[in-house]
Amino acid sequence: MSSAVSGYEIAGWASTRKRLLRNKMFVVGLIILGTFAVLTVIHPVLQATVWSSEPAVYHPQTGHDRTILHPSSPSLDHLLGTDPLGRDVLSLVTYGLRSTFLVAVATAVSAGIIGLAVGTSAAYFKGRPDRALTHMSDAFALLPPPLIFLIASKRGLLGPIELGLLYGSFFGLGSAAIVVRARAVAVMEKLYIDAARCAGSSPRRIIVNHVVPDVLPHVAVIVLAGVVGALVTQGFVEFMGIAEYRDGLGSLVYNALTYRMALGTGVPWSSLMAGALSISLLASSFYMISAGLREVSDPRRALRRA
Amino acid sequence: MVRFVSRRVVWSLVMLVLVASIAFFAVNILLPYDFAVGIGRRPAAVLEIREQLGLDRPIWIRWLDYLWHLMRGDLGESYGGQLGDDFGTQRVSSLLWRALPTTVTIFAFGGIVAYLIGEWFGRRIAWSRSRSFRAASSTGSVLMFTAFPPWLVFLLIYFGTDRLFQVRSAFGLGPKAFSPVPEGPLLIVLAGGLLLALAGGILLKGWAHKRDRRVLAVAAVPACIAGFLAVLPLVGVWAEAIDILLWPSAVMAMLALVLIATGENMLVMRAGVSAEMPEDYVLTARAKGVPERLIRDRHVAPNAVIPAITRLITSVPYLIAGLIIIERELRLDGVANLFFQAIEAADVPIIVGILVGVGLIGLVLRIVLDMVQAQIDPRLRTEGRAV
Numbered sequence: 001m002s003s004a005v006s007g008y009e010i011a012g013w014a015s016t017r018k019r020l021l022r023n024k025m026f027v028v029g030l031i032i033l034g035t036f037a038v039l040t041v042i043h044p045v046l047q048a049t050v051w052s053s054e055p056a057v058y059h060p061q062t063g064h065d066r067t068i069l070h071p072s073s074p075s076l077d078h079l080l081g082t083d084p085l086g087r088d089v090l091s092l093v094t095y096g097l098r099s100t101f102l103v104a105v106a107t108a109v110s111a112g113i114i115g116l117a118v119g120t121s122a123a124y125f126k127g128r129p130d131r132a133l134t135h136m137s138d139a140f141a142l143l144p145p146p147l148i149f150l151i152a153s154k155r156g157l158l159g160p161i162e163l164g165l166l167y168g169s170f171f172g173l174g175s176a177a178i179v180v181r182a183r184a185v186a187v188m189e190k191l192y193i194d195a196a197r198c199a200g201s202s203p204r205r206i207i208v209n210h211v212v213p214d215v216l217p218h219v220a221v222i223v224l225a226g227v228v229g230a231l232v233t234q235g236f237v238e239f240m241g242i243a244e245y246r247d248g249l250g251s252l253v254y255n256a257l258t259y260r261m262a263l264g265t266g267v268p269w270s271s272l273m274a275g276a277l278s279i280s281l282l283a284s285s286f287y288m289i290s291a292g293l294r295e296v297s298d299p300r301r302a303l304r305r306a
Numbered sequence: 307m308v309r310f311v312s313r314r315v316v317w318s319l320v321m322l323v324l325v326a327s328i329a330f331f332a333v334n335i336l337l338p339y340d341f342a343v344g345i346g347r348r349p350a351a352v353l354e355i356r357e358q359l360g361l362d363r364p365i366w367i368r369w370l371d372y373l374w375h376l377m378r379g380d381l382g383e384s385y386g387g388q389l390g391d392d393f394g395t396q397r398v399s400s401l402l403w404r405a406l407p408t409t410v411t412i413f414a415f416g417g418i419v420a421y422l423i424g425e426w427f428g429r430r431i432a433w434s435r436s437r438s439f440r441a442a443s444s445t446g447s448v449l450m451f452t453a454f455p456p457w458l459v460f461l462l463i464y465f466g467t468d469r470l471f472q473v474r475s476a477f478g479l480g481p482k483a484f485s486p487v488p489e490g491p492l493l494i495v496l497a498g499g500l501l502l503a504l505a506g507g508i509l510l511k512g513w514a515h516k517r518d519r520r521v522l523a524v525a526a527v528p529a530c531i532a533g534f535l536a537v538l539p540l541v542g543v544w545a546e547a548i549d550i551l552l553w554p555s556a557v558m559a560m561l562a563l564v565l566i567a568t569g570e571n572m573l574v575m576r577a578g579v580s581a582e583m584p585e586d587y588v589l590t591a592r593a594k595g596v597p598e599r600l601i602r603d604r605h606v607a608p609n610a611v612i613p614a615i616t617r618l619i620t621s622v623p624y625l626i627a628g629l630i631i632i633e634r635e636l637r638l639d640g641v642a643n644l645f646f647q648a649i650e651a652a653d654v655p656i657i658v659g660i661l662v663g664v665g666l667i668g669l670v671l672r673i674v675l676d677m678v679q680a681q682i683d684p685r686l687r688t689e690g691r692a693v
Contacts, residue, residue, distance in 0.1 A: 150645075
């Protein structure tokens with residue numbers, strides 16, 4: 001029996017993957033995300049090889065190129081120019097992406113797991129537990145996670161992972177759980193759930209083996225949409241300097257803007273644009289992947305394409 | 307309908323208590339005693355302040371105390387106010403009331419304008435056959451939606467200030483620094499009047515759509531706003547009113563909000579319309595020879611509007627977060643800026659008060675949403691429980 005089931009699943013996945021790869025939003029989002037992931041990963045590599053000159057010109061905190069005036073526009077030595085403090089913008093961006101990615105991953109994982117757990121158990125244990133969990137999710141959905149994130153960052157003790165986990169748990173208990181529950185309720189009506197119950201499966205087994213795989217694409221859609229908010233909020237926090245973030249993408253934008261305000265001179269466009277567009281592009285890559293997944297997993301569209 | 311609404315109101319009160327409890331515990335756990343600790347206070351002074359603010363009591367007693375006050379519509383006093391240093395007044399509710407007109411004006415006006423633009427464009431994008439147009443507009447709206455607000459505000463100030471001053475001088479007004487909008491009855495009257503004009507315009511537009519009067523449908527909203535503005539000189543407040551309407555900070559804040567929210571609305575409306583396109587009723591209408599424009603506007607759009615409105619209303623709390631930067635950068639005295647100052651000062655009662663306020667606005671909007679949905683979608687118009 002198990003081989004037949006897995007064969008069926010592989011066939012379903014193959015057609016889904018084909019449809020996903022035909023979806024432009026999804027592919028573009030994936031390419032942008034991949035580019036940023038590569039940039040993040042190569043930072044330590046570049047630091048050890050190409051950027052290893054002494055004195056450290058390319059160090060993300062202390063680097064300074066004495067041969068030119070700062071801020072400078074893009075050149076061969078500094079592909080994205082240098083910021084008002086004389087640091088290499090490309091090095092800063094790749095270094096700052098690290099904490100941004102940590103927030104994204106922590107948010108996605110915690111929101112996904114919590115949303116799945118709350119949403120599927122509400123749908124499985126109908127009646128009173130369902131009502132209690134639904135009201136709780138409604139209440140959490142009324143408290144915007146970005147505001148909680150901002151409050152938490154005030155303490156300055158929480159790193160990107162903790163802040164991401166906090167954002168993710170508020171998002172998971174609220175919006176994600178509501179979406180998951182709505183889908184899981186529909187899944188619970190299907191015959192194979194009854195069959196599994198008759199075969200004597202435990203609630204945990206039914207939820208994990210039968211309900212979760214069905215709602216997984218919808219969880220991905222809502223969780224990735226939540227990551228967009230987490231990334232922009234993380235940018236805020238770095239920008240406002242509430243938390244102990246000094247080398248994030250948001251602080252790159254902040255440094256560029258304060259420099260202009262302090263000296264009243266031209267705008268250091270290279271560091272301003274690099275910081276702001278990195279946040280924006282990274283967030284939009286998550287949005288595009290989410291939108292692509294949503295389009296592909298929408299049964300009405302699948303019907304039309306078939 | 308009355309029974310439905312009254313049930314929703316009672317439920318909303320229960321939800322409000324739940325929201326207030328979550329907010330209370332979240333903020334108190336995330337910011338324990340930060341206010342009392344302060345910078346450079348001696349431990350003895352910290353203990354004294356803690357006692358003075360009642361922070362020495364266990365958290366659950368403070369929670370019950372807070373709920374007890376909340377039931378009577380009292381959001382408490384700010385820590386700063388209780389100790390008599392900053393924020394001037396003590397009541398959180400009066401702080402909120404003072405900050406509310408600016409934020410609500412920017413928010414409601416920006417939100418509605420963004421919705422109208424987004425809805426108009428989204429419909430056309432989804433219907434368009436041109437691939438390059440669709441790709442370009444999708445990319446544009448995704449980038450608008452995910453734009454980093456501080457950067458967006460900066461670009462607006464950098465490139466827009468001169469234009470705005472030109473507009474101001476056309477109305478005989480001089481340039482002005484970015485500063486808070488002056489409070490007073492005029493601001494509230496203007497905000498209320500503009501919103502009423504917008505609402506009237508939207509209603510008129512809906513009526514015109516039903517009768518298929520295209521010119522009236524397009525002109526309805528601008529005409530209503532122009533009508534409201536035309537009343538101002540008659541009452542003799544034209545000069546002051548136009549100064550407030552063209553106040554640099556307010557205009558820039560609205561533009562920023564419109565840019566951010568329009569992207570989202572366009573995306574949602576586009577997704578809604580293209581999800582409806584494969585439906586059978588579209589095929590039937592085409593087979594009957596109904597013009598494409600009518601299929602789009604009369605058959606598909608009403609179905610696609612519901613998710614768009616839902617999305618807009620549920621995204622209100624998120625937009626408030628975006629507003630923090632906008633208000634702070636433009637030096638506006640709104641709720642979002644108050645929130646930021648309260649975080650900086652770790653003034654817990656103000657923070658919790660604002661979160662409760664955001665929750666309350668969300669709850670009210672949901673009731674409104676349910677009523678609007680029941681109006682739009684006849685399937686939901688049943689007695690008792692609406693989904």
